[in-house]
Amino acid sequence: MNGRRIEVLALLAPALILTLVVFVLPLVRFLSLAFTAPEGTFATFVALAESPVYRRVMLNSFVVAAVVTAITAALAWPLAYLLARVRGLWFTLMIYGVLFPLWISILVRTYSWMLLLERHGPVNRAIQAMGISDTPLPLLFNHTGVLVGMVHVLLPYMVLPLYGAMRAIDPRLMQASDGLGAGLWQSFRRIWLPLTLPGLAGGATFVFLLSLGFYITPALLGGRTSIMLPTLIVAFITEHFNWPMAAAASIALLAAVAVLMLAATRFLKLDRGMFAR
């Protein structure tokens, strides 16, 4: 028993020590800066709470994250459905199509979107050629740009859990539903949809939390009109050299994420029946 414990500890030690020294300690040091403002221990948090800019950015971050989650869910659902049904070559092609973007640097993908969405880029030219609009549409440096870029980057994180949930559904359940007299819509609504909800909940949690902490894509595609929390935190450090404010904003973001995670796990537990298989 004791020998085993030492063995486990010895195996864990290298990773634990590395994490502690290069990650946990610097993080604690950084976050503790929030309480070192010359105006007082909690002055930074007071300043954040009183700042209309900060409040707007916070609200914007949550709205963008929620919209991104909704759009990826709507796009990923039919895609995951197809993935779960096709076999052979089509499956290989589709799954690589889903995974391929993950292998390309996020920076490359974001700059690619800048080229596509710019004032005289291919997207605007196509819109004008089709007569949808006479003047180029503002697609970049606003919400539209941020949403397009983030949805593109985060889509696989929604597709994969949904696909997993759909693959786990026994096709005989749909036959059973059919044989019991239920129509297609009813079988979908009462059997298929509820059984995919665990995947949807998992994917949505992923996408929402990743969205809240997203930096590169909103910073490059959002410009000055769609600022997200991480962009603000970086601005505190690089433009204002105000480390205590950056730390306070980070703590606020961390707290929001923690609360959401707790709520999510609580929601998942409430519906445990859907997850057991």
Place this chain on the structure above:
Amino acid sequence: MIETTGLALGLRGLTKRYGAVTALEPTDLDIGAGEFLTLLGPSGSGKTTLLNLIAGYTDPSGGTIRIGDRDVTRTPARHRNIGMVFQSYALFPHMTVAQNLAYGLEARRVPKPEIARRVEAALALVQLEGYGTRGVQQMSGGQQQRVAVARALVIEPDVLLMDEPLGALDRQLRRQVQVELRRLHLKHGRTTIYVTHDQEEALVLSDRIAVMGKGRIQQLGTAAELYARPANSFIAGFIGESNLPEAKVTEVTGGMASAEVPALGLTVRAPVMPGVAPGAPARLMLRPEHLRILPDAGEGIEARIAEVIYLGELTQFGLETAGGAFLVARGMEGRGLRQGDIVRLGWSPEEVLLVPDTGP
């Protein structure tokens, strides 16, 4: 056998092909109302294809399906009013037992109070009173099996289909559930088609058995008919056990034939099944319980006892003949015999049968 009051299900020329492969040869079958019919056969024999065609999960390549006086050949599964029990049960995992049972009734827009009443009655029928609020995944395998049966029965189906419903249970439980299913059928009296590869299950449960092989019904009859007069060597070996030495038929007259049986080193006269003819490959069906060890020397054929297996009330002997055949005999006699003893074997001519050889 249960009194039948008319035709519940009629198949005419029902066929299923997948490209060049024929899963089900053109098949005719009539099933009486209230009858319990088993489709018995090894995997790949076409029994599951036939079941899926009746259920409406597979479209036929040809032929017709009638339920009562309705032609349902082109009717989707949800309008056939058929109850299906799947091998995996296919219970809805996110619902309680009662919700599973109510599902088919809700699809039929049955009023709520009646649903509650019928769900209760169905649970009582399978002896699961009080389990309605349980999640199906909290139930044991045997209980889930009963829930699946109750869910299929609660919709009052015209035909109840069961696809190897005991396949997922252990041997001990399977015996018990067989007897329960038989009692249950006597209670609900619904026309039932049961698919299995287990001949013991088929014998215990069925009014009639359709033995399937190579995509067709090889023989249809009661258990006793199949056992006493199997249509060919495949069925003789599949229903019960049998010694099946090869036989060369020399002449057939009036339902009897003479045949040389090299393994026994003699010529026998025995009743024949249709299809047995001079020159056509045939086998002699010699059931272990009909093969007797004779008290007197001089009669029968000589054999050496190769093994003795004590089975309690019976003893089973493995016997080697001079012709090189290995025969199995089973009976209450021969208590004192040992391995290596030389004995003589005999049988009553009316208990053996010459059947067409369908190959191994």
